[in-house]
Structure formats: structure tokens, C-alpha cells
Amino acid sequence: MDSEKNNKPLSPKAALIEQLASNEDLYLENPASVWRIAMRRFFRRKIGVAGTVIIGFLLLVAIFAPYIAPYEPNQVLIGIEDIRKRTPPCIHILDCPADQPQHIMGVDGNVRDVFSRIIYGSRVSLSLGLSTVTLAIVVGSALGAIAGYRGGFVDNLIMRIMDVILGFPAFLLAIAIVAVLGPGLKNALLAIAIVAIPSYARVTRASVLSIKEIDFVAASKALGASSTRLLLTRIMPNALTPLVVLGTLGIAGAILEAAGLSFLGLGAQPPLAEWGSMLASERNQIFSSPYLVIFPGFAIMLTVLGFNLMGDGLRDALDPSLNE
Amino acid sequence: MLSYIVRRILLTIPVLLGILLVTFLLVRAIPGDPCHSMLGEKASEEACARFDANNGLDKSVPVQLGIYINGIAHGDFGESIRFSRPITQILVERLPMTIELSLAGLFIAVSVGIPLGILAARKHNTGTDIATMTLANIGVSMPVFWLGLLLAYFFALVLKDTPFQLPPSGRLSAGLSSVPFYEVWGWDPGEGGKAKFWEFISNHEIFNSIVTAQWVIAKDAIKHLILPAVALATIPMSIITRMTRSSLLEVLSRDYVRTARAKGASEKRVVGKHALRNALLPVVTIVGLQLGALLGGAVLTETVFSLAGVGRMVFEAITARDYPIIQGFTVVIAMGYVLMNLLVDISYGFLDPRIRLE
Numbered sequence: 189m190d191s192e193k194n195n196k197p198l199s200p201k202a203a204l205i206e207q208l209a210s211n212e213d214l215y216l217e218n219p220a221s222v223w224r225i226a227m228r229r230f231f232r233r234k235i236g237v238a239g240t241v242i243i244g245f246l247l248l249v250a251i252f253a254p255y256i257a258p259y260e261p262n263q264v265l266i267g268i269e270d271i272r273k274r275t276p277p278c279i280h281i282l283d284c285p286a287d288q289p290q291h292i293m294g295v296d297g298n299v300r301d302v303f304s305r306i307i308y309g310s311r312v313s314l315s316l317g318l319s320t321v322t323l324a325i326v327v328g329s330a331l332g333a334i335a336g337y338r339g340g341f342v343d344n345l346i347m348r349i350m351d352v353i354l355g356f357p358a359f360l361l362a363i364a365i366v367a368v369l370g371p372g373l374k375n376a377l378l379a380i381a382i383v384a385i386p387s388y389a390r391v392t393r394a395s396v397l398s399i400k401e402i403d404f405v406a407a408s409k410a411l412g413a414s415s416t417r418l419l420l421t422r423i424m425p426n427a428l429t430p431l432v433v434l435g436t437l438g439i440a441g442a443i444l445e446a447a448g449l450s451f452l453g454l455g456a457q458p459p460l461a462e463w464g465s466m467l468a469s470e471r472n473q474i475f476s477s478p479y480l481v482i483f484p485g486f487a488i489m490l491t492v493l494g495f496n497l498m499g500d501g502l503r504d505a506l507d508p509s510l511n512e
Numbered sequence: 513m514l515s516y517i518v519r520r521i522l523l524t525i526p527v528l529l530g531i532l533l534v535t536f537l538l539v540r541a542i543p544g545d546p547c548h549s550m551l552g553e554k555a556s557e558e559a560c561a562r563f564d565a566n567n568g569l570d571k572s573v574p575v576q577l578g579i580y581i582n583g584i585a586h587g588d589f590g591e592s593i594r595f596s597r598p599i600t601q602i603l604v605e606r607l608p609m610t611i612e613l614s615l616a617g618l619f620i621a622v623s624v625g626i627p628l629g630i631l632a633a634r635k636h637n638t639g640t641d642i643a644t645m646t647l648a649n650i651g652v653s654m655p656v657f658w659l660g661l662l663l664a665y666f667f668a669l670v671l672k673d674t675p676f677q678l679p680p681s682g683r684l685s686a687g688l689s690s691v692p693f694y695e696v697w698g699w700d701p702g703e704g705g706k707a708k709f710w711e712f713i714s715n716h717e718i719f720n721s722i723v724t725a726q727w728v729i730a731k732d733a734i735k736h737l738i739l740p741a742v743a744l745a746t747i748p749m750s751i752i753t754r755m756t757r758s759s760l761l762e763v764l765s766r767d768y769v770r771t772a773r774a775k776g777a778s779e780k781r782v783v784g785k786h787a788l789r790n791a792l793l794p795v796v797t798i799v800g801l802q803l804g805a806l807l808g809g810a811v812l813t814e815t816v817f818s819l820a821g822v823g824r825m826v827f828e829a830i831t832a833r834d835y836p837i838i839q840g841f842t843v844v845i846a847m848g849y850v851l852m853n854l855l856v857d858i859s860y861g862f863l864d865p866r867i868r869l870e
Contacts, residue, residue, distance in 0.1 A: 351527050352534060355527040357803075357846065358804060358805075360804075369541075448655065474661045474665050484658075485662070488655050489654055489658065493649060
């Protein structure tokens, strides 16, 4: 504070104001941003933390896959080890004879180490989930923002198209799209993204509709900001919250759908180590070698569960109206 | 109320037309020409010309669209390439399986999901609540096909030779077949479309065997349906449980519920008479949306349990590149889905008068 000011005699009222102003504790401890408050709330609840732990763990697995996996994902062990196809799990510390090679999740029908394939599969599922949702959010929110901001005919046209896509059971439309485009991971990704677009468009449109009426947007407009600038720097940043929640939950859904498509032979193609297709290729062995089905399915479930929990945690944290 | 219903129906029409357009365009979007992708790379010129003429592919696209919509309006979905049979006939044989499976799934999802949600909300923040929610969270994260395989393994192999053993595949045990109700009752099913319709109805195994008192078959059909229906129901059930819980919790914190408690109403009355009516409204919408998940999941469930339904047919058609089947079945299922949601919307209008005025 300015020393000159301090020397001046103050009226009692001015003195009080000065005192208040210098005592920052009387105001907010920190001028915390919405996001920081949300973060604090997020980590206070077990559900979000549990999800974050699971996802964090899977990310580490995906990043360090080559260091964790004992074998290459597509390495056929014939001639390398004395082992037959579909050998059940063998863990040395759990009484598996030491002269038998260790495969903690067993060996699949092509004599490959299942554990290594599961480890590498995390890369496929995580990147697939993230990229489909990113694609769907970018396209969906752009369409929703334009619809909400422009209104009128453009709005009607975009939203009716979205209605038609929503008219289909999502997974069925994804199947039809991949069936037409041809099986493959890339086409599966595209199909899942397409069927996910309408929900992001709807949510963004609703946010944009309410935000564009708020005074600060009008103020920007009065200052001469262009439509693009208004949308990108004023409206969209404030419409992000629901997208973050929906996107996190969307990753869970996308991974589940992708696994389903791969199970039907429409997504990842062999020999790629993808959990859904690993499960599909061994599904007839459920009665003789159940471990070949159990482990990939469990990996899918764990990943989906992680994103679901994280999404729920984010929703609780970001939407104050839901707080009990 | 009438104007609300009419408005709802009118809103559905563009969606239905859109579905027709999308399914029409889907098949046209196949890379390369349809003839070679459907008949195979080695199809001869003449075969292709015949194929194009048979499928109207030699006409202009708008004309093709017209033919397509006109056909569907008359119940003609074209012909399967692999089986050389009308798709309508395949639907008559296959659709009932999927309908029974989806309805059974829906029944389980609702009749277990809603009570569980109510239980969790009433025991809010207790062990029961946490356990239910943990299970529900795991339930939404379960791949249908994985759960199906695990159920088959457990109930067909682990519980083999116990009273709880359940068949892991098929619709009826080998050697069993039911007699259509019109034959049991000595009816004349007529011919053409009418006969198709009665055949369609009688292909609902469980319905047909119950109305005609073929109890052995009814029991067998139900036994075969339990595992697939449970697998299919898990995700919708978990979602319904969570929705019921959060909705009921929200309503229970309202003033009118406090008033009801203050005037001395029993907890049972407060929840059952006062809170539940309002709490279940959002659940109705969710149930409608879950139908989509059920119909989509049917493809996976029928594949896992070798059930001869529409879903499995779609799977087989993809492998065989039988596009008319994919197209026809997608249209039928999507339309069924839209119409079911229309019913949900209309029932919502009855349940919540505020909706009608929006």
C-alpha cells in the first residue's frame, strides 16, 4: 500500500474499508476458478477418485506396455517354448511347476501369450475410446453450436438430421454403417463417432441457447466481436462443462461399442491384440478354456467401469445442482 | 391431450422418412458397384445386368427411392441375396424371437431395476445403497457378450446336473416343436398377408405355447430365454436402478414430502403414495431409450446364445454381404424403436399433464 496514503488521517469509515481491503482473508481465500472448485469437489468423492485411479493405472499399462508384457503381442510361441495351444494359466508362485513356462493368463489358440496381448490391448481400447469421442465432440459440438447460435432454418435442419440418427438404436446403426463401409478398426471408429454425434450436438445447442442470452455476450457483441469470436471465445468456453461429463461417459460407451463390433468381426481384425476380437476368436472355447474369454472381457469391463466412475464423479463435481 | 398426441405423431413422421432415406442411402454408399460387392468379384456382365434389373438399380436414384418406399409401405422389403427369399418371410420367422427376447429383457430390467433403485434411495448412504450402486456401476460396464458367455459357462457347465442348470443356446431343446395356435384351434389362417400375420403371431414361441396350453414347450422356451434375457437386461437394469435412485432422492428432498412426513404419514405412504409418482416420471423416459439398447444388444445376445432372431440374422448377413437383409432389418428395427418411443412419449403425456402444454 502507498505510504503517502497511510500518513493521511482517515475518516472511521474509510479506515474500516482500508482495513477490510488489506485483510484478504475476509474475502475468498483464493479467487478460485470454477474448475479449481470442481477439482476439489471431484477429489473429495470416492467415486471419481476410484475412476481416476483405474484410468490412471490403465494409462500407465498402455504407455509402458513393452516393459510390462513378457512377450510381443503377436509372437507365436511355437518352436520358442515347449507349449501347446490353449495351455491354461501357469503362475510359478501359485504352484505351477517351475519347468513349465510361465503364462499368467494362459496361451491362446494361436499359441500367443494372453497376458501380453491384454497389456497391448489397452493401447487399442484407450486410443480408440479417446479418438472416437474427440471426433464426435468436435463435430457434434460444432453442429450444436451453429444450430443454437444461428437458430431458424439452419437449427431446424441440423437438429432434424440429428433426430433421424437418434431414431436408430445406436449400436444397430453402427453395425449397418460398418457393414457398408467394410469391417476394420478405422471404420468402426467412424461409425461409433457418427452415432454419438447427436447427443453432443443436442447438449451443446442447449448450452449455447442459454449462454448467448447472458449479458456478457451482448456486451462483447456491442464491442463489435464477430460471430466466430463470440462463439469460440465467449460462448463455447462456458458450454464445456456438460461436454466434459458427457464425453467421459461417452468414452466408456465407445469402448463398449467398439468391443461389441470387434466381437462381431466388424472392428479390429486379427491378429491385432484387441480385447473384443480376442474374446470373439475364442468364444467357442468358453466351456473348455474359459480363461481365454474371462480375461479379455474383464479388461473391457474394468476400462469401461473406470470411465463411467470418472464421468459420474465429474458430473457430481461440475453440476452444483446435484449436490446434496 | 388429443392435440398433444397428434403433435407427437406428426413429429415422428419426418424421423421415419429420414430413417427410410438413411437406410436407402446406406446401401448405395457401398464402395464399388453393388453388383460385384454382393454377387462377388467374379460375377459376369450378364449376371450383373440381371441383378441390376431385378433390384431396380438400372433406374435413376430418385425412382429407386420411390420404389423402395413404395415397397416398404406394402410390406415388401426386397429379397435376400443369399437365401433368394423375400425378406418379409424371413422377418415373419425371425422377428418374434427378437421381440420375445427384448420384452423379456425389458421386463427383467424394469421389474428388478426399479425396486433396487427405490431400495437404494430409501437406505441412502448405507451399506445397502453403496452395494447396490457398486453393482449397478459394474452392471453398466459389462459387455453384453462377455456376460452372456459367463452366464452360459456358469449355468450350463458349473451348475450341470443341478436343478439350476440352464441351456446355453438355442430356442427350444432338440426334438421339440410347437404347433401354431391356429392349427390347435382348427382355425383357417387364410392366405397371403393374413396368413403371414398369423404365422408371425404364432412364431412367438412362449405366447403361442401358453395360449394353447403346450406347457412342456412353454417351460422349455422360457428356460432357454432366461440366460439371454438376463445378459441383455443387465445394462438397462443398471441404468434404470441408478435413475430411479437419483430421481427418488431428489423428490424425497422436496418440501411436499417433508409436509407429508410432518403430518405423520408412514414412510411407506410417503414413498409409495407421494414421492414415487413424481420420481418415476424421468424413469419412464429412460425406459423408452433403453429399448434402443435392448434392440442393439439383441444382435450380440442372439449371436452368443445361437438364437435364430433378427439380430443373429443381421450378423450372418454381414458376413455374407447380404445387404438387402441388413437394410430391411435395420429399417424394421429402427421403425419399431421410433414407434415404441412414440408410445412412451404419449404415455408420458398421460402421466405428467405439464408435458402436454409444452
